Amino acid sequence: MSARSRKGRSARPDTSHQKNQRQNRSSSGHEVRLAQAADSFGDGIGGRSSAGGKSAKKKKSAKHAKLADASDAAPREVPYPQGLPTDRPLDVDDYFDQLALWLDLEADAERARLARLRQIRNERDVESTGQAIVGLDLVDYHTGLAGRYLLDLAKPARQQLPMNRLKVGSPVVLSNDADPSDEGIAGVVSLRKNHQIQIATEVFPDPEAPQAKSSKRAQGAIGEIRYRLDLSPDETTRKRQLVAMARARTERGRGGRLRDVLLGSDSPRFDGKKLSAGPLSADTIAEERADLRFRTELNPPQQDAVAFALLADDVAIIHGPPGTGKTTTLAEVIAQAVDRGERVLACAASNTAVDNLLERVQRLVPYVVRVGHPARVFEHLRDYTLDGQVEKDPSSHVVKDLRRELEQCLRMAQRAPGGRQRGEWFAQAGRLRGQIRSLEKSIVRGVLDRADVICTTMTLDEELLGDERFDLIVIDEACQSTEGGMWQAILRADRLIIAGDHCQLPPTVLSDEAARIGMRDSLMQRLVQRFGEPVYRRLTVQYRMHEAIMRFSSDHFYEGSLIADASVRSHLLSDIEGVDQTSLTESPLLWIDTAGAGYEEELEPDGQSKLNPAEANLVVDLVHQLVDAGIEGEEIAIIAPYAAQVRLLRSRLDLEGLQVDTVDGFQGREKEVVLLTMVRSNPEAIIGFLSDRRRSNVAMTRAKRKLIIVGDSATLCVHEFYADVLKYFEDNNAYQSVFEHEC
Ligand SMILES: Nc1ncnc2c1ncn2[C@@H]1O[C@H](COP(=O)(O)OP(=O)(O)OP(=O)(O)O)[C@@H](O)[C@H]1O
Numbered sequence: 001m002s003a004r005s006r007k008g009r010s011a012r013p014d015t016s017h018q019k020n021q022r023q024n025r026s027s028s029g030h031e032v033r034l035a036q037a038a039d040s041f042g043d044g045i046g047g048r049s050s051a052g053g054k055s056a057k058k059k060k061s062a063k064h065a066k067l068a069d070a071s072d073a074a075p076r077e078v079p080y081p082q083g084l085p086t087d088r089p090l091d092v093d094d095y096f097d098q099l100a101l102w103l104d105l106e107a108d109a110e111r112a113r114l115a116r117l118r119q120i121r122n123e124r125d126v127e128s129t130g131q132a133i134v135g136l137d138l139v140d141y142h143t144g145l146a147g148r149y150l151l152d153l154a155k156p157a158r159q160q161l162p163m164n165r166l167k168v169g170s171p172v173v174l175s176n177d178a179d180p181s182d183e184g185i186a187g188v189v190s191l192r193k194n195h196q197i198q199i200a201t202e203v204f205p206d207p208e209a210p211q212a213k214s215s216k217r218a219q220g221a222i223g224e225i226r227y228r229l230d231l232s233p234d235e236t237t238r239k240r241q242l243v244a245m246a247r248a249r250t251e252r253g254r255g256g257r258l259r260d261v262l263l264g265s266d267s268p269r270f271d272g273k274k275l276s277a278g279p280l281s282a283d284t285i286a287e288e289r290a291d292l293r294f295r296t297e298l299n300p301p302q303q304d305a306v307a308f309a310l311l312a313d314d315v316a317i318i319h320g321p322p323g324t325g326k327t328t329t330l331a332e333v334i335a336q337a338v339d340r341g342e343r344v345l346a347c348a349a350s351n352t353a354v355d356n357l358l359e360r361v362q363r364l365v366p367y368v369v370r371v372g373h374p375a376r377v378f379e380h381l382r383d384y385t386l387d388g389q390v391e392k393d394p395s396s397h398v399v400k401d402l403r404r405e406l407e408q409c410l411r412m413a414q415r416a417p418g419g420r421q422r423g424e425w426f427a428q429a430g431r432l433r434g435q436i437r438s439l440e441k442s443i444v445r446g447v448l449d450r451a452d453v454i455c456t457t458m459t460l461d462e463e464l465l466g467d468e469r470f471d472l473i474v475i476d477e478a479c480q481s482t483e484g485g486m487w488q489a490i491l492r493a494d495r496l497i498i499a500g501d502h503c504q505l506p507p508t509v510l511s512d513e514a515a516r517i518g519m520r521d522s523l524m525q526r527l528v529q530r531f532g533e534p535v536y537r538r539l540t541v542q543y544r545m546h547e548a549i550m551r552f553s554s555d556h557f558y559e560g561s562l563i564a565d566a567s568v569r570s571h572l573l574s575d576i577e578g579v580d581q582t583s584l585t586e587s588p589l590l591w592i593d594t595a596g597a598g599y600e601e602e603l604e605p606d607g608q609s610k611l612n613p614a615e616a617n618l619v620v621d622l623v624h625q626l627v628d629a630g631i632e633g634e635e636i637a638i639i640a641p642y643a644a645q646v647r648l649l650r651s652r653l654d655l656e657g658l659q660v661d662t663v664d665g666f667q668g669r670e671k672e673v674v675l676l677t678m679v680r681s682n683p684e685a686i687i688g689f690l691s692d693r694r695r696s697n698v699a700m701t702r703a704k705r706k707l708i709i710v711g712d713s714a715t716l717c718v719h720e721f722y723a724d725v726l727k728y729f730e731d732n733n734a735y736q737s738v739f740e741h742e743c
Contacts (some may be wrong), residue, residue, distance in 0.1 A: 002692035039603065044262065052162065066646045070222065074636045076101060083518025084483075086529035089265030096245045099484040102511075102519040103238050109511035110233045126228075130165040130604075133197065134177050136227040141410060141502035143403045148200040150190055153227060158195045163647060168192055168375040170231055170353075172199055177228040181247060186232065191375055197229065204410065204429075237459045244488040255492040261314045262490070262523065264530045269313040279534035295335050295364045296386050299565075302329045303535040309497045311331045317478075317524055318499040321558045322701035324546030326499040327668060329475055331360035331498055338365050338452045342471035346455045347489045348668075349481040349507065351376045356668040357476045358384060369447060371456040373462060384455075386464070388449045390440065399439055406432040417419035459705035469493065476500070477668055479522040481506045486523055500524050503557040504698045505667050511636050541565050544670050546588035549700070549707050552728045556721075557697055573673060573705045579630040584622070589707055591726060592618065594681065595714040597738045601681045610688075612679045615710050619677050622708060623653060626673060637671035639699050641690055645679050663699045673704035678711030685718035700725075 026742050052658025078101060079094035114131065133153075140152040142402070151174070156162060163346050166172060175184025185205065191198035253261050259275050260266040262497065267276035271284055288307035290400060302325050309316045310333065320326045346361060348354045351560045354370070355378045362368050363382060370377055370384040377385050390396055406429055413425035429704065437592065448454065448468055458481055470493040475486065478500035485507070490496060506520045528536055542550060547564040554562035573585035584590070599614035619638060640646045642664060649660045659671065676699050680687045700707060716722035729735045 010158070016736060041647060068414070076104075078517055081517055083521055084526055086264070086526050087222050090263040091261060091372040091623045092249055092259070095263055096249050098254055099245055099334075099487075100242060102343075102482065102514045102517070103241060103484050103708040105511040106519065107233065107235070107238055109514070113510065114231060114233055127162040127164070130163060131231045132229060133161055133164055133166065134226075134228045134509060136177070136197075136229060137223070138227060139196070141204075141407070143406050143433070144190065144200055148202060149204050150198055150200055151187070151205070151230065152196055152198050154196045155369065158691045160194050161197060165643075166197060166229060166231060167194070169373055171234050171236065173232045173645065174199060174201065175229045175230070177226040184228075188373075190373060199229065204426075234396075238461060240462060241484045241489055243462075244491055245484065248491055251491070255491065258314055258490065258496065258612070259492055262527070263494075268315050268531060268535055270316070270534075271311045272313065274487050275531060275534045280308065284311065292336060294332060296328060298325070298332060299541055301537070301539055301541070302332075305329050305539060306332050306336060308537050309337055312495060312497065314494075317527060318497070318539065319501060319524070319528070319536050320539035321498070321501060321542065321562050322504065322553065322698070323542035323550075323670065324539035324562070325541075325543060326501070326539060327356050327360055327476055329539065330357060330476055330497065330499050331364060334361050334453055335364035335471075337472050343451075343469075343475045343494055345470040345489060346451045346453055346476070346648075347458050347473065348476040348478075348729055349458050349485065350477065350664070350667070352665055353459055353477040353480065353668045354455050354457055355381055357474075361453055361455065365453050367383070367451050367576065368453045368455060369451040370418065371461060386444065386447060389444050393443045393447065393562075395439065395443055399436055399443070402432055402436045402439070406436065449524075459486050460488050462488070462491075465492075472497065477504075478524045478665065481522070482509070482519055483521075483523045483526075485517075498524050503694055505664060505694055506692075508664070521602050538696070543568055544704050545701060546570060546705055548588040548732055549703055549705075552725065553697055553701050556693075556724070568704065572703050573626075573629070573631060576631070576635075576672065580628075582625070582629045584625055584708075585629050585631075585706070587734060588705060588727055589732050591709040591711070591713075591735050592622075592741050593713045593726075593735065594710065594737055594738045595712050596617070599681050599712060599738070601679055604644040610642045610679050611644040611648050612677065612681060613648065615677050615679060615681075616652060618710055619649060619675050619743075620652050622675055622710075623655065629656065631673060634659075635672035636675070637661070637666065637669070637673070637674045637702060638677065639663055639666055639702065640677045640679060641688075641695065641699075642679050645677055649677070663695050666699050666702055670702055670704055672704050673706040673708070674699075675708045675710065676700070678709065678716060681712035681715050685715050687716060687719060687722075690716070691719060691721075696721065 034348055077097065079091070079098045084090060084095070084098065121351055126134055135155060136153040137156060138151055139154045144150045144524045153174075168189050168191065170189045172187050172189055173184040176182040185201055185203045187196060187199035187201035190200040198307070205227070239605050248255075248259055257266060261268050267274040269275070270280040285304055285307045288311055291305050292303070292307060292310075294303060294306070305318050305327060309318065318326055318329055330346075334346055337344050346354070348357060348359050351372060354372065358368065358370050358380070358381055362381070369386055369389055370381060371386050374382050374385045374387050382388055398584055409425050409429040409432060413422050413429060416422040416425055435669060444464065447464070448465070454465075454468070454470075458475070472495045473489050473493045475481070475489065475496070475498045478486075478498040479502045480500070487558050489678060500522065502525045506522070509515045509519045511519070541563045543565045544565065545568060547569045550562055550564050572588060573579055573583045579585055594615060597614070599618075601610050601612045603610060623636060623638070627633070633655035636655075636658050638649055638653075638658070638660040640660070642648065643662055646662055653660065658667075659666075678690065681691055709725075713722075713726050726735070
């Protein structure tokens with residue numbers, strides 16, 4: 001049965017989860033799944049039998065390697081088995097086939113991981129995985145933007161929720177806890193508290209389901225069902241990417257040109273001339289620069305980078321090691337483009353990176369809108385969110401009244417004895433929801449149309465953005481995104497400026513197979529290799545770190561090219577007004593070595609994430625010493641490579657402004673003092689993903705005035721990189737054994 005005929009048959013709108021489940025069951029081949037994903041979006045590609053398009057149908061040439069597939073009978077075609085080449089142009093169909101294959105492998109890996117966890121049915125064990133919460137009551141509901149239902153779920157008697165990985169923005173499935181066959185409805189976590197979790201859904205849970213009567217009604221609960229929430233694979237993001245890729249294959253005109261440049265088959269143009277005819281001259285850049293009225297204090301190379309980016313007709317790259325002002329420079333590019341009357345889409349792969357950019361842009365541009373769930377946006381930037389702006393719109397009070405009416409309707413439906421009466425209340429609720437949606441849609445349209453700059457992660461909400469087009473797309477932290485993840489944004493303009501650093505975090509890829517055939521490699525790096533120096537500008541003066549904090553990273557990752565600006569070169573914590581001079585505040589570096597002290601790592605109960613309670617104790621003690629010396633909580637960050645250690649430290653420290661996060665949550669950020677807890681301590685010297693040097697590079701370059709590492713040298717320094725780090729600290733008189741520290 002085709003995806004199309006299935007869709008026509010369903011009595012009520014499908015949840016994406018139901019579609020996914022059926023897709024997973026009914027299709028075995030990767031191309032069929034891609035076709036369904038694309039088809040279910042009905043985005044002008046309905047006629048395609050596969051997202052692979054004509055190339056998937058055509059017989060693949062002998063150059064394509066085959067990839068063995070555990071689930072499919074036929075092996076899969078791999079157009080570029082060594083990853084995307086940079087020494088020749090890429091074939092359009094082969095390129096997008098490769099991207100689709102990456103996505104498919106990644107989807108398989110994610111589904112397999114979650115399926116393994118879903119096998120566990122025992123309540124205590126289920127929750128210990130952190131992937132599910134069971135025994136939940138629906139305690140309240142409201143309606144949110146775009147007519148979504150916001151369902152509040154809690155344990156009976158308001159027990160505390162177990163530790164879990166259901167973060168704001170996580171896709172989840174809500175199902176009947178008592179019925180293992182219930183496919184449930186799809187939703188997204190929209191709020192999280194200790195005792196309650198809220199999810200946004202398109203469908204209201206159906207109280208008429210026969211299994212609804214099976215569990216005992218809890219006090220305060222609405223209806224009689226006990227619910228279960230499971231993390232679900234992020235199919236929506238993948239589908240959106242597939243649809244964008246399918247469109248990009250056939251793009252013509254300027255969009256097609258940009259695609260061809262990005263695939264290396266056409267030469268990028270600057271100031272109307274192709275790079276193949278010669279690089280942009282220094283004089284042209286100087287002239288452009290002289291015409292600009294800069295809004296930010298930029299150094300000459302940064303100003304050149306702005307002029308260079310503004311002269312690009314297709315694509316330009318700004319590369320820079322940590323703290324060299326890539327985000328600052330991009331914000332200036334955006335402001336200059338807006339001054340010229342252009343509209344800009346400003347993106348990054350992570351919410352943190354988008355907010356970093358927004359933080360800078362909102363100071364320079366009057367009308368900026370941040371698209372994304374407010375709970376995932378830094379608190380001080382929430383006024384810029386679409387929700388925040390819509391709320392301020394004069395017509396939003398009408399929506400509020402309608403929402404109240406809708407909530408009343410739903411309550412009446414819940415109280416109705418059943419049958420026809422209940423159906424009528426639900427029908428009335430459906431009508432109100434329609435009215436709310438259309439009114440909100442017009443308010444949203446107005447807010448977006450007025451915006452000079454829209455900031456969003458690279459997973460664009462296509463429905464929300466509609467057919468908004470932009471003159472320029474700017475992507476920060478570009479190496480953190482897969483190529484497949486960029487096409488949704490790329491399709492919305494004809495010019496692209498990207499900034500990033502290939503020595504910082506790569507994208508998270510679960511599938512080893514996808515990583516092996518290039519999924520972690522970035523578009524930015526590929527373009528740099530394809531077109532060479534003329535396509536990028538490099539920044540080298542950094543304005544963040546004390547020179548001693550910078551030097552190791554500079555030597556190891558950037559051939560010693562990084563320069564500390566005089567304003568930061570020797571700054572210390574003790575230079576901050578009101579901070580005491582102590583051994584902690586008067587030097588820029590410290591490694592406290594826990595070797596031999598029995599600070600063993602532990603496994604979280606689910607056997608996935610790791611923690612080190614003894615190390616956490618030491619970090620807590622250090623934070624107290626810093627605070628006693630006069631450092632504010634907001635000047636301190638703790639970075640841990642493992643989420644379990646982050647959770648432990650968050651539960652141990654209640655200090656206003658203190659940030660505790662994983663490395664991934666910290667890219668692009670900076671703090672006066674950073675404490676790095678390395679966690680790994682085991683006799684086998686296994687260090688897991690600490691072996692990714694890029695991750696360590698990011699972690700070690702967030703501190704401005706003081707970097708403190710707490711870690712077990714006996715475990716870490718078996719590995720050459722950490723042996724070098726330790727030696728560097730020793731050479732700088734910054735090594736201390738925990739035994740000395742405790743004395
Ligand atoms: N020309 C400049 N003069 C003074 N300070 C600057 C200048 N350029 C950047 N900075 C400051 O340097 C710090 C780092 O800048 P920014 O975050 O833009 O760097 P980045 O290259 O994006 O960093 P990362 O690689 O960590 O993402 C910020 O505090 C910023 O305000």
